[in-house]
Amino acid sequence: MKKKEHDIYEGLEKAVLTGPNAFFGHLLRELAAAYSLDGVTFFEPDLKRSLLSLKLRYKHGLVFExxxxxxxxxxSPLGQAILRGRSHAARLPGMHHLYIPFSLESQPGAPGPQRSGVIRAERLHGKRGFRDRERQGAAAMVRGLVRHYYRAEYADLVRRHARGMAAVAELTEIFATSIRVRESFKHILTGVQKYFGFDRVRLYLIDKGANKLKGEYSADIRGQVKSISYDEIPLEPGAHRFADIVLGKSTGAFMDRYRDCVLYLPLVVQGATIGLLIVDNILSQHKIDPDDLAMLKSFAGQIALAVDNVKLFDKVEELSLHDELTKLPLRRYFMQRFQEEFYRAERSRKPMALVWIDLDYFKEINDTYGHQIGDKVLKEVGRVILSNLRKIDFPCRYGGDEILILLPETTALDAKKLCERLAAEIRDLKIPVPFSRNRELQVSLSVGISVFPQDASSTDELLRKADETLYRVKSAGRGFIMLYDEKAAEAQPPARDCACPPAEKEGSPDAK
Amino acid sequence: MKIWILSDYDSRKNLAVKNLLARFHAEFPGHKAEFEVLTRRSLWDALFAHLRDPKGSPAAGLIELPQSWTPLFSKLGLLSDLSGLIEGPGARYPDFVRRTCLPAEGGSVYAMPWWAEIVCLHYRADSLKKVSKDPQADLASWDGLLKSCAALKAACRKKDYYPVENSNPSGAVSAVDVLPCVWARGGDLFSEGFSRCAVTRDETVRGMEDYLSLAARGYMPLFEENFHESGFLVSGLSDLVFSGRQPIQVRSGSRAVHLRPVPYPSSGRPVSPCFVNSLALCSCAAGEEGPAELLKWLLEPRQARYFTGAFGAFPCHRQPLEDALDSTRHGAMYRELLENARLRPGVTAYPTCELLLDAALAGAALRAAERDYDGQDLRRELIKIQGEIDYLLSIY
Structure with a gap:
């Protein structure tokens, strides 16, 4: 037996390092070899359900689940083995069984109840039964081996801790460096998905203005990220469970059902909830590991801060590139984009129109009604322009009351049609002026349009020609739209539609 | 290379795989293959572990999986497209396999059907004759089965006697067990078109309760020791069993007793449940020669015949299946059943639905074993499952 013991312990080291299942596989194999068994089975009590669960079996030289x-x-013989805690043999139809109960030594201080199990050694009926000496020897062998079980558990624990440490280090770095625009949301989500291994991670942010919880991104089990911006939830009690969670009004039933597979993590920065991170294992139905749960909860503050940083950075960037009043991009942002679009139009040989807009008599509006009214006019004009453009169009507040719009893949005729629509909508605007006689102000536009490739072959030339056209419109009385290759007389509308200075149209301010 | 095989609770199958691999090594000495036998739950966990952490939890190159798992794991990118590897996959299979397990002509093939179970009710003719003049006719309907069980139970004095052996090796009742009863009642787990989960539909619930009633009435053992391989039938403690394998021979004292199969008892409509397991290549092994070589080799008729014959299953390939049907006394009946064979559908949310049902049914079975079964508890569970699966259907 000494030689056998040596062999057993030699193989044991490898099994211990591989993990608990490999450990028991080794035990079953060694016991079968030492006592010429036809089968060996390992049971573990499932105390929660008062059941004994068969975990591993050895037969035909194979260990299998x-x-x-x-x-x-x-x-029953099994029940007696568990209750008495002593090994005993039994003869059943077709088989001789030997039941060996044992206790598993966990690590000192490990939480939870002491684990135990039963090994069932089997011999076919035609062979000899289990004699006392064999029974004692096999029981001693099992108990000798299971003394090393805690090492397999420990090896497993070390692996999990190593994974946890790697998660802490890498996630901390991801969160700390997540200040670069919205791409960071994707990094945060894939970071959480990758290190905690959830089926799905979703990020929702609160839009205070719209009083909504808005979907941002979702990362799936493979770390693939997609936008869920279509998902908008009214932030009202009862509207949706997510809203209830954010508002702190969630009900118990649903949460209980998903307790093990879903975690809702409100993102809170300085006492204010800014969003909701939802992780779930609904597809796989895997319970979220309590250790992972605790770690993710401890990360919640960092995640919230990282998300908030991203939002702040976005805001700062928007402010530096966009005009706060009109919400239109600023000149330097436009010039960069203009160059890119021009190259694209050249490569694709598709037309591109440049629209140069001037608000008629804007200086007079400012002088007559004050800058507050002038700002209102600009704000409304910006809103109309933004709401009428395609995603690929690019407007900008070029300076003062001058607005440029880049229209990729647009012919001269289409550009003019768009401008006519804009001009009509802007003319219909009723800017309230409390102290004027008519209490409303109307605005008209002068517009010059140049088109690539027929009017120009460079960005500078295209700009210059749109500017020249606008100058011709202004010289011809303002209030109409003209293409570079049009004559003023053809483009000019009937005299009654021409732009007039505000004082003439609205009368003098009566409340000054 | 590593292979994952489903345990299917039959050590004869594991031995057959071991022998096949020994032959494969002899024919292809350059390829060394090791196999690991996993339960369905372990395989499910291992596949998800691999999806989550491909490096930390490597998957086997060749994987045996239930046919109903293919749509989900191919969608999650875990399985390789076999279209380029196996020419004309459709031509190899009979209609009942092609209909459900393979895509339309020219579509991507992610798993090749390997073996099948045609679920029937097997009975001991010698025992049934004592309580029935025409066992075949009596066992054609669910009510007839219950009456036969009552008669058998009354006629047997053995303490641990149960007329129907529990064919579920876990000792409980699972989705696969109740599904034929659900179909026989005209119910299903999903609505037509698979847009909604239908586990709360009346016919579906009644089908589940039909099966559970066997346990609740004391006709079927639950959570009992030592029935998985030697079994209650073999020990003379049962006379009927639902099985997808070919009939086995049992011994009664010194004489051999044959089991006879009859179609699954009907509860309104005839049903021919058929469950298929497939072989798939993991996408992590794409480009590796060994797993692809082994897959092709295992699917050859010679290997398919040996493998399925070793544990009484049916081959999926046309010719080996014909051979198997020709060699069994009940070939005509099986042929007729295969005409209308019903397989589990290919829906991405299906495996999760089965998983949730397994848990709910295991709970119901445990309560039935403790004589505390209440249908309302199961219905409540089914409502929650429906909500969860409908949610999954909306996103996957």
């Missing part, structure tokens, strides 16, 4: 649950019956 198996699933069988047996009710603990005090009168």
């Amino acid at each position: 198996h699933e069988e649950n047996i009710r603990l019956d005090q009168d």
Whole structure:
């Protein structure tokens, strides 16, 4: 037996390092070899359900997983082995069985109840039964081996801790460096998904203005990220469970059902909830590991801060590139984009129009009604322009009351049609002026349009020609739209539609 | 290279794989293959572990999986497209396999059907004759089965006697067990078109309760020891069993007793449940020669015949299946059943639905074993499952 013991412990080291299943596989194999067994089975009690669960089996020289649950019956040989804690042999139809109960030594101080199990050694009926000496020897061998079980558990724990440490280090770095625009949301989500291994991670942010919870991104089990911006939830009690969670009004039933597979993590910065991170294992139905849960909860503050940083950075960037009043991009942002679009139009040989707009008599509006009214006019004009453009169009507040719009893949005719629509909508605007006689102000536009490639072959030339056209419109009385290759007389509308200075149209301010 | 095989609770199958691999090594000495036998739950966990952490949890190159898992794991990118590897996959299979397990002509093939179970009710003719003049006719309907069980139970004095052996090796009741009863009642787990989960539909619930009633009435054992391989039938403690394998021979004292199969008992409509397991290549092994070589080799008729014959299953390939049907006494009946064979559908949310049902049914079975079964508890669970699966259907 000494030589056998040496062999057993030699193989044990490898099994211990591989993990608990490999450990028991080794035990079953060694016991079968030492006592010429036809089969060996390992059961573990499932105390929660009062069942004994078959975990591993050895037969035909193979160790394989198996699933069988047996009710603990005090009168059965298995039940007796568990209850008495002593090994004993039994003769069943076609088989000799030897039951060996044992306790598993966990690490000192490990939480949870002491684990135990039963090994069932099997011999076919035609062979000899289990004699006392064999029974004692096999029991001693099992108990000798399971003394090393805690090492397999420890090796498993070390692996999990190593994974946890890697998660802490890498996630901390991701969160700390997440200040670069919205791409960071994707990094945060893939970081959480990758290190905690959820089926799905979703990020929702609160839009205070719209009083909504808005979907941002979702990362799936493979770390693939997609936008969920289509998902908008009214932030009102009862509107949706997510809204209830954010508002702190969630009900118990649903949460109980998903307790093990879903975690809702409100993102809170300085006492204010800014969004909701939802992680779930609904597809796989895997319970979220309590250790992972605790770690993710401890990360919640960092995640919230990282998300908030991203939002702040976005805001700062928007302010530096966009005009706060009209919400239109500023001149330097436009010039950069203009160059890119021009190259694209050249490469694709598609037309591109440049629209130069001037608000008629804007100086007079400012002088007559004050800058507050002038600002209102600009704000409304910006809103109309933004709401009428395609995603690929690019407007900008070029300076003062001058607005440029880049229209990729647009012919001269289409550009003019768009401008006519804009001019009509802007003319219909009723800017309230409390102290004027008519109490409303109307605005008209002068517009010059140049088009690539027929009017120009460079950005500078295209700009210059749109500016020249606008100058011709202004010289011809303002209030109309003209293409570079049009004559003023053809483009000019009937005299009654021409732009007039505000004082003439609205009368003098009466409340000054 | 590594292979994952489903345990299917039959050590004869594991031995057959071991022998096949020994032959494969002899024919292809350059390829060394090791196999690991996993339960369905372990395989499910291992596949998800691999999806989450491909490096930390490597998957086997060749994987055996239930046919109903293919749509989900191919969608999650875990399985390789086999279209380029196997020429004309459709031509190899009979209609009932092609209909459900393979895509339309020219579509991507992510798993090749390997073996099948045709679920029937097997009975001991010698025992049934004592309580029935025409066992075949009596066992054609669910009510007839219940009456036969009552008669058998009354006629047997053995303490641990149950007329129907529990064919579920876990000792409980699972989705696969109740599904034929659900179909026989005209119910299903999903609505037509698979847009909604239908586990709360009346016919579906009644189908589940039909099966559970076997346990609740004391006709079927639950969570009992030592029935998985030697079994209650073999020990003379049962006379009927639902099985997808070919009939086995049992011994009664010194004489051999044959089991006879009859179609699954009907509860309104005839049903021919058929469950298929497939072989797939993991996308992590794409480009590796070994797993692809082994897959092709295992699918050859010679190997398919040996493998399925070793544990009484049916081959999926046309010719080996014909051979198997020709060699069994009940070939005509099986042929007729295969005409209308019903397989589990290919829906991405299906495996999760089965998983949730397994848990709910295991709970119901445990309560039935403790004589505390209440249908309302199951219905409540089914409502929650429906909500969860409908949610999954909306996103996957």
